[in-house]
Amino acid sequence: MIRDIARAVVGESLAGRIWRRLEIIGDIAILRKPIDLELDVELYKKLAVEIMKRIPHVKSVWLAVTPVSGGHRVREYVHIAGELRSETTYREHGCLFKVDIAKVYISPTLNYEHIRVARLVNPGEEILNMFAGAGLFSIIIARHSKPKRIISVDINPDAYRYMVENIELNKVSDTVIPVLGDAREVARSCSNCFNRVLMPLPELAYEYFEDAVISLRSAGVVHVYDFVTAESKIEAISRAQNLYLEKCESIGIRARVLKSRIVRSVGPRYYQIVLDLYLEKTS
Numbered sequence: 001m002i003r004d005i006a007r008a009v010v011g012e013s014l015a016g017r018i019w020r021r022l023e024i025i026g027d028i029a030i031l032r033k034p035i036d037l038e039l040d041v042e043l044y045k046k047l048a049v050e051i052m053k054r055i056p057h058v059k060s061v062w063l064a065v066t067p068v069s070g071g072h073r074v075r076e077y078v079h080i081a082g083e084l085r086s087e088t089t090y091r092e093h094g095c096l097f098k099v100d101i102a103k104v105y106i107s108p109t110l111n112y113e114h115i116r117v118a119r120l121v122n123p124g125e126e127i128l129n130m131f132a133g134a135g136l137f138s139i140i141i142a143r144h145s146k147p148k149r150i151i152s153v154d155i156n157p158d159a160y161r162y163m164v165e166n167i168e169l170n171k172v173s174d175t176v177i178p179v180l181g182d183a184r185e186v187a188r189s190c191s192n193c194f195n196r197v198l199m200p201l202p203e204l205a206y207e208y209f210e211d212a213v214i215s216l217r218s219a220g221v222v223h224v225y226d227f228v229t230a231e232s233k234i235e236a237i238s239r240a241q242n243l244y245l246e247k248c249e250s251i252g253i254r255a256r257v258l259k260s261r262i263v264r265s266v267g268p269r270y271y272q273i274v275l276d277l278y279l280e281k282t283s
């Protein structure tokens with residue numbers, strides 16, 4: 001349907017590049033401008049008006065004019081139609097998340113990962129989520145499994161504020177403990193504490209990997225999300241595995257890959273991957 005709207009408004013060739021770049025978060029639609037395309041806001045405004053006509057629950061449309069960037073992993077936006085508001089409530093796996101798309105990282109791309117990881121959690125686990133954002137992994141895990149405790153860290157004060165609100169909204173305050181701060185410091189302040197550590201920030205995954213290991217008990221699972229350049233998906237997986245298995249060897253940790261998968265293609269020959277690593281501290 002979006003493809004038809006795009007075809008009608010911007011013509012066949014441009015439509016092919018634009019229509020896949022629509023995300024809907026709650027009642028906000030986000031169009032992403034391809035980086036190599038000149039910004040023609042008027043054209044996007046026409047498209048936005050059509051989107052609002054055809055998808056009635058969309059109340060506001062924003063154009064993302066930069067990729068996700070900076071330490072807080074947010075994009076810059078231009079408002080192009082509907083209500084001038086960037087806050088919305090997004091539903092995923094039966095949980096509600098209040099977010100401001102301009103202040104906090106949020107992406108439906110991680111939808112499958114949220115529930116996949118939640119289903120792996122055993123009753124009574126103690127978990128560290130190093131890069132929690134508005135709390136999606138932590139809250140979905142708390143609602144779908146029976147962990148004892150999830151320490152949920154973010155360095156962005158807005159993300160922390162929404163996480164606190166979302167913990168209340170989803171009634172998981174007995175399980176999810178929000179922390180505002182640097183994941184490295186939190187991980188180092190609690191060595192041998194956790195059964196499972198989540199690292200959903202590719203930009204810092206490798207750099208903070210040893211901190212995750214410190215916080216892990218004598219054995220446990222680390223979920224690492226990272227970016228890899230490779231000619232194919234198979235090569236991307238094998239590169240990522242080699243990188244982290246070598247890292248484990250260099251720090252004297254026994255490691256086994258439980259699962260690896262491509263989360264998404266980020267660009268030509270560039271992939272986001274996830275590795276579920278079972279680690280054993282040998283000494």
Ligand SMILES: C[S@@+](CC[C@H](N)C(=O)[O-])C[C@H]1O[C@@H](n2cnc3c(N)ncnc32)[C@H](O)[C@@H]1O
Binds near residue numbers: 131
């Ligand atoms: C990709 S987002 C997390 C997405 C989130 N887990 C989800 O499922 O929606 C990465 C988050 O890491 C946070 N961050 C960046 N550097 C950090 C650090 N040193 N310590 C803790 N959080 C950090 C950012 O503010 C951002 O909210």
